[in-house]
Amino acid sequence: MRITGTERETGPDGRPVYLLGVEMAQRYRHAVGSSSPFYIGLEQGVLRATRCAGCGASWFPPRRFCEEDLTETEWYDLPGTGTVVAATRVHSPPPFGGIDPPYILASIRLDGVRGGITHRVIGAQTPERGAAVTVKFIDGAPAHPLLAFAFAIEGASP
Amino acid sequence: MTPSADNAALVAGVGMTPFVGFRDDASVRDMVADAARAAVIDAGLSSPSPIDMGVAAYESDHFNRQMSLGQVLSDTVGLTGKPVMRVEGGGATGALAIRTALMALRSGEARSVLVFGGETNGRSVDRATAIEILSLSADFEWETPVFGTFAAPYALMITEHMRRYGTTEEQFAEIAVKNRRMAIDNPLAHRGMSITVEDVRTSAPLSDPYRLFDASLLSDGAAAMLLATEDWARQHSPNFTDRPPVAILASASATDRPRLSDRTDEMFPHFAAKRRAAAHAYREAGIDDPPGQIDLAEVYDSFSGAELQAYEDLGLCPVGQGGPAASEGRFDQGGKVVVNPSGGLMGRGSAVGATGIAQAVEVVSQLRGEIAGARQVPGARIGMTDTHAGVGSLCVVNVFGRLG
Numbered sequence: 001m002r003i004t005g006t007e008r009e010t011g012p013d014g015r016p017v018y019l020l021g022v023e024m025a026q027r028y029r030h031a032v033g034s035s036s037p038f039y040i041g042l043e044q045g046v047l048r049a050t051r052c053a054g055c056g057a058s059w060f061p062p063r064r065f066c067e068e069d070l071t072e073t074e075w076y077d078l079p080g081t082g083t084v085v086a087a088t089r090v091h092s093p094p095p096f097g098g099i100d101p102p103y104i105l106a107s108i109r110l111d112g113v114r115g116g117i118t119h120r121v122i123g124a125q126t127p128e129r130g131a132a133v134t135v136k137f138i139d140g141a142p143a144h145p146l147l148a149f150a151f152a153i154e155g156a157s158p
Numbered sequence: 159m160t161p162s163a164d165n166a167a168l169v170a171g172v173g174m175t176p177f178v179g180f181r182d183d184a185s186v187r188d189m190v191a192d193a194a195r196a197a198v199i200d201a202g203l204s205s206p207s208p209i210d211m212g213v214a215a216y217e218s219d220h221f222n223r224q225m226s227l228g229q230v231l232s233d234t235v236g237l238t239g240k241p242v243m244r245v246e247g248g249g250a251t252g253a254l255a256i257r258t259a260l261m262a263l264r265s266g267e268a269r270s271v272l273v274f275g276g277e278t279n280g281r282s283v284d285r286a287t288a289i290e291i292l293s294l295s296a297d298f299e300w301e302t303p304v305f306g307t308f309a310a311p312y313a314l315m316i317t318e319h320m321r322r323y324g325t326t327e328e329q330f331a332e333i334a335v336k337n338r339r340m341a342i343d344n345p346l347a348h349r350g351m352s353i354t355v356e357d358v359r360t361s362a363p364l365s366d367p368y369r370l371f372d373a374s375l376l377s378d379g380a381a382a383m384l385l386a387t388e389d390w391a392r393q394h395s396p397n398f399t400d401r402p403p404v405a406i407l408a409s410a411s412a413t414d415r416p417r418l419s420d421r422t423d424e425m426f427p428h429f430a431a432k433r434r435a436a437a438h439a440y441r442e443a444g445i446d447d448p449p450g451q452i453d454l455a456e457v458y459d460s461f462s463g464a465e466l467q468a469y470e471d472l473g474l475c476p477v478g479q480g481g482p483a484a485s486e487g488r489f490d491q492g493g494k495v496v497v498n499p500s501g502g503l504m505g506r507g508s509a510v511g512a513t514g515i516a517q518a519v520e521v522v523s524q525l526r527g528e529i530a531g532a533r534q535v536p537g538a539r540i541g542m543t544d545t546h547a548g549v550g551s552l553c554v555v556n557v558f559g560r561l562g
Contacts, residue, residue, distance in 0.1 A: 107426070
């Protein structure tokens with residue numbers, strides 16, 4: 001933390017007021033914990049989800065245990081396909097960067113699992129509800145590991 | 159319906175600061191002190207000493223730059239020695255603090271509770287820093303890395319609402335116009351404006367279909383409310399018999415999947431938790447015809463379309479009819495239910511920890527008939543507040559009624 005400067009101004013009632021310029025920067029080691037197999041899967045080009053070893057209910061995003069019967073979950077690979085529920089064109093970059101605006105963000109129902117993901121769709125076209133999408137892994141170091149992939153509209157020209 | 163005082167908590171006093179873009183003359187503790195002092199004086203007390211406990215409402219250490227702020231604020235408002243707790247529920251923080259106070263009164267743990275909340279969401283941080291902090295409101299592990307703006311999940315919801323029900327951009331733009339107009343006559347409002355639907359539709363795009371004027375304001379501000387049992391009020395609040403008492407008739411809260419994409423297809427464009435909380439609160443308050451019985455509602459208009467969706471989920475109009483209701487001005491001044499006479503988050507502004515309390519301050523002032531000018535809803539007897547965290551992951555509905 002540091003003081004970047006101080007200011008004296010005239011307040012609304014005419015009395016002088018004093019302000020501090022403060023700068024703080026935080027650094028973290030963020031443990032993704034039980035989601036680790038998902039992140040490691042991204043490095044291997046696969047999307048993973050969890051399912052209950054007891055009742056078979058599946059969960060994405062991954063869960064540690066089944067919320068129906070409390071059984072611990074197990075990991076499995078998803079086919080990487082899905083369907084658009086809704087999509088929007090976003091006009092500012094995400095906080096970690098890595099995507100130039102405008103870009104397309106969609107809520108995607110993933111095949112092979114109960115649940116879905118809100119993620120980027122490649123291209124300039126905003127897909128309609130029901131559009132089929134497939135995961136694409138992107139070359140190079142992503143700004144955030146979650147941006148190592150995006151979704152492509154099936155049938156769209158690359 | 160005649161509201162009953164059974165099991166009710168009375169509103170002994172209310173107070174708030176103006177909501178503004180930046181207070182260069184006040185810290186968050188100054189603002190909370192002003193709001194709390196006003197609430198205690200409004201109750202007719204000459205000292206906070208008879209008050210049993212405090213509930214502090216604020217959302218973010220990042221915005222306020224003070225951990226354990228609850229204790230600092232408690233000391234600032236004159237409650238040192240008394241129990242205090244801090245309550246946090248995202249955008250619903252202030253309303254949840256009021257609900258917590260109600261629970262303390264109903265349990266018998268306290269006979270009077272001072273609720274005070276504040277936030278410096280305004281320009282004490284630059285825009286980039288504000289956006290960075292606000293991005294933590296989404297799921298940090300699964301959403302934050304892809305959300306360029308918090309407008310995005312709201313935009314996804316309203317996009318599906320538009321497809322399913324034929325809702326239009328102009329319909330929710332009408333709400334942005336209405337709330338900013340309402341704020342013009344509210345001296346405590348951050349920024350009232352006279353704008354048109356075209357102004358909204360040509361403002362800077364955020365996340366299609368939402369634009370800058372569809373979004374709410376980030377403000378500095380504070381608000382407070384003193385709640386008490388009737389016995390305590392008779393004993394300590396000399397103002398109790400001077401004016402028609404206002405009570406909390408009901409309070410309810412419910413939750414939904416925090417991540418939008420985890421929700422079912424059926425409920426994707428709706429606030430399921432809002433429906434649940436409203437149904438529970440109405441049952442508790444004896445309300446079976448919300449638009450017929452509720453006179454005014456302070457609704458969480460974080461985005462213009464979120465107010466349109468809330469009309470439906472709060473049962474103020476049928477599901478799918480929020481769009482026509484907005485374009486007909488059904489919830490404008492003079493309507494059967496006046497929504498956001500304060501100007502809402504788009505006009506009065508939003509200082510998160512204070513917002514749900516400020517909504518309640520407006521409702522109580524309306525029910526007492528103390529609002530100057532055309533903003534006063536004539537003969538208002540029942541009013542409610544609606545707030546939510548995230549995109550409706552936690553919802554709180556508080557219903558207030560004028561007794562006698």
